[in-house]
Amino acid sequence: MNETEAPEYGKTEPAEEWKLRLFVTDWTPRCVVAYRNLKQICHDHIENKCDIEVVDVLEHPDLARQEQIVAIPTLFKTWPKPERVLVGDFSKVADVLRALDVPRWLDG
């Protein structure tokens, strides 16, 4: 973690909405589970301030190529910085929180 960038993060209002982009293939059971888990984490840890954009790569294969999607589900966190890429169904909540830097902003 680069300490000098910390003040940058501080400028972000925790109240602001989180920008998340979830890549799925249709609503397969795993994608449904992933979406539910993500909503739950948003509710429990991010004060429900999540803007989740769901992208079905079956409909936008070019986007999958452009965004280098290999695994499904894949989640992009574009805001707040730093950007992160998560794959999996978000069942390991602690891992998701750590990966999204949530403790630092809200729980911490």
Next chain:
Amino acid sequence: MSSARKQTNSLPTLEKVPTGIQGLDEITGGGLPKGRPTLVYGSAGSGKTLMGMEFLVRGITEYNEPGVFMSFEETEGELTSNVGSLGFDLKSLVASKKLLIDHVVVDRSEIEETGEYDLEGLFVRLNSAIDSVKAKRVVLDTIEVLYSGLSNTGIIRAELRRLFRWIKDKGVTTIVTGERGGETALTRHGLEEYVSDCVIFLDTRIREELSTRRLRIVKYRGSAHATNEFPFLIDEDGISVLPVTEVRLEYPASNERVPTGIPALDVMLGGKGYLEGSSILVSGMVGTGKTSLTAHFVDAACRRGQRCLYLAFEEAPEQIMRNMRSIGIDLQPWVKKGLLQFHATRVSEQGLEKHLLSIQRETAKAQPAIVVLDAITDFGTTGTAVEVRQMVLRLVDFFKARGISTLFTSMSNRADLEETGVGLSSAFDTWIHMSNVQGDLERNRTLVIVKSRGMAHSNQVREFVLTDRGVELVDIYAGAGGAFMGTARLAQMAADEAADSALREGVASRERQIEAKGRALEARIAAMRSEFEAEAKESEIVLAGERARGRVLAEATKTLGKHRGAERTARRRRAKE
């Protein structure tokens, strides 16, 4: 016709897709299994990526089958520039929507795994790529990178298994590349477990600073395939696999003859010369006249208007032509006319495989009726004896299959005949050996036909004389004192001529003497005979007297016996009573 009938009668055979890669389709018996994945593995730099790319490019340009290249390592730009040197213009293929390159990045440092997932994203990308260019061919290079990009190997294994099944269902002919594994597995992550139809191994070895690439078909389910290692090359025309032999031994066997350019040699070879499309070996030590013999052959062919290709590994073309002018053969006009082409290379410049390939290329370009390779022994400096042997065998096959008469020269270090053939004599149809015979004050050249298949040929050693009007073959002079060549032959012939006339004189006088002796003998015999006859007459008279006395004596004895017999029977009768 017959093969088509055969196929309908027998079980459905595995359909194959020609790769278009030179030589690969021959050794696989038609190409890769259609609609199935093929594993191509090898260490870094062994040519996997290139093989995959050429498979796609040839598919597009030669078989009108569009392709998808899914690259896990190199970017589209890198690939384009890497294969650009091989004459593949990926940019235009991509622009014309015949080729789609998808660079897949899986960077572990950026990805957090938070539970179960699958690789459906990859499937979606591959599927849409295939559909967008209507691809029939796919390359996945190198899909094992997933193992370093993602940590859940269980998921990757399951997904790869699913992917290869999906490829079969989709019916796209696919090359999957893999890194060479360790002791226990062919590939590092055991890809061979999923790709079971066809497995090809690429290997690179470096010996004496020249690298040789080799290809081996490890497995080809349901198909006969060659199991040997085949050398292959990567050059400006892509990959070329070189079958050791033409696989099938079917040559157009011609009974036509090709004059040697030396009438006396034609006579030695059953009166007409070499067999058309045959392989000829001319062996001999330094300065025995191999090149002169060759030049005659070439000159005669050009005179007939046939095209010749002269592959020179020893001398520069100018040097050869200058030297041949000194014996009255001017090859320059044929070069100007385009009938004779020289191709001079240094053997040490490149590996054997490359030489073989460039020879094949030059031949394809020149379309010659006659090829000269001067000299095969030069290859001994770049390869082992076995490799040189294989190379020469391949060359012989290559030319024979095309009906090209080929003359190979071979330089031997020793006069020893068996040393000269590079252990290859069986590969050649005609073998002419030339040697130097050193007499008292000079060296003379001789020529002998060691063998010549399919024709009656002379077994005589001939003296090979270089004149300013070319080569002449002279019968070696065999006199009472041995065999003579060169000036010794001329001297001996003169000496023998002189000796002959002296001898003739001597014989005449001897004959007269004998005649006289014979007559004397006759006289003595006559005298002895009359003496004998006189003696015989005398003995005859004596003998007659003796015979008469003998008869009287015998008569007397008989009478006496009769009397004694009567007495004896009378005695017996008395004893009985």
